[in-house]
Amino acid sequence: MEHIILIGGGGHSKVVIDAIKTSRQFDIYGILDSKSPKGTHVLGVKVIGSDVLLPQLFKKGIRNAFISIGSIGDCRHRKMIYNKLKKIGFSLPVIIHQKAVVAKDVHVEEGAFVAAGAVINPGTKIGRNTIINTSASIDHDCVIGDFVHVAPGVTLSGGVRVGGYTHIGTGANVIQYIKIGKCCMISAGAVVYHNIRDGQKRL
Ligand SMILES: CC(C)(COP(=O)(O)OP(=O)(O)OC[C@H]1O[C@@H](n2cnc3c(N)ncnc32)[C@H](O)[C@@H]1OP(=O)(O)O)[C@@H](O)C(=O)NCCC(=O)NCCS
Structure with missing residues (x-):
């Protein structure tokens, strides 16, 4: 299974993690979230740092990323992360x-x-x-x-x-x-x- 990195460790990420785990489509490498303390877990998936790690993770060979940040009316943050991921070269399945x-x-x-x-x-x-x-x-x-x-x-x-x-x-x-x-x-x-x-x- 290919690795995938998740951006966002809030409530919506639980729903995304459940979907990925049940479909066995990807192996979740970790969560990037600047608000959750490093080392904490969401449904067994570790928060490994913030999105500043993205270029490093790409260099390491991780090619898939998914935005697991929810939104209620303001999608600007999701769009900003999307642009960042595309610029680095990640695939967004x-x-x-x-x-x-x-x-x-x-x-x-x-x-x-x-x-x-x-x-x-x-x-x-x-x-x-x-x-x-x-x-x-x-x-x-x-x-x-x-x-x-x-x-x-x-x-x-x-x-x-x-x-x-x-x-x-x-x-x-x-x-x-x-x-x-x-x-x-x-x-x-x-x-x-x-x-x-x-x-x-x-x-
Ligand atoms: C419409 C909405 C954005 C308004 O939020 P807000 O701007 O913070 O507004 P407030 O909660 O201060 O409410 C303002 C007024 O609108 C009314 N109102 C709020 N939501 C309403 C709704 N869904 N339907 C009807 N009236 C609503 C409030 O009763 C209030 O009226 P009042 O001034 O007479 O007391 C919000 O209530 C809403 O429906 N958000 C969507 C939530 C959602 O989809 N969540 C998904 C999570 S996965």
Whole structure:
């Protein structure tokens, strides 16, 4: 198994670690997190330092990295780490929990994460580094941009478009063929039945 390094040791990292361990896709080398003390563990995986170690780890031969930092509305940190990883030369694989259901023709771009219980139906595209969180349901022909977070329990009906950097809050429901712009915040539990312009917050 190839090694993978995780960036971020908070709550979301537990979900990512569980998905990687159950799929046996990679051997997790360690976690980089500047806030957690070095030597502590998350689900048995050691925090080995901060992201300043990235070039060193790449030189050592580790080629895979995954961003296990969550986000609620502000994806700038995830984007910054993404750029750093790409500049060094890391590959960012797609991680899909083995209990997620993803139709065969779904296109998922690098660094995206699909959590347990999520269902993604045919014709859908998922952008770079996007999170499709626990039990989210993405129906047919949706187009989800880069660095989006579709939080747990969200339902997107068929043909929904979501612009980059948008957060769709826990349990929100979106009816068919709605267009949600870039950098939007859809609040937890919202029902969306009108298009949402770039940068809009929808309570
Ligand atoms: C919408 C949201 C971003 C607002 O956060 P905020 O800017 O900190 O706002 P506040 O909590 O101060 O609330 C502001 C007002 O909006 C209301 N409000 C907050 N969240 C709401 C929601 N989901 N639906 C309806 N009203 C909401 C509050 O009751 C408050 O109203 P008031 O001023 O009349 O008391 C936040 O509540 C939310 O839904 N976040 C998404 C959480 C999520 O998806 N988590 C996923 C984790 S994996």
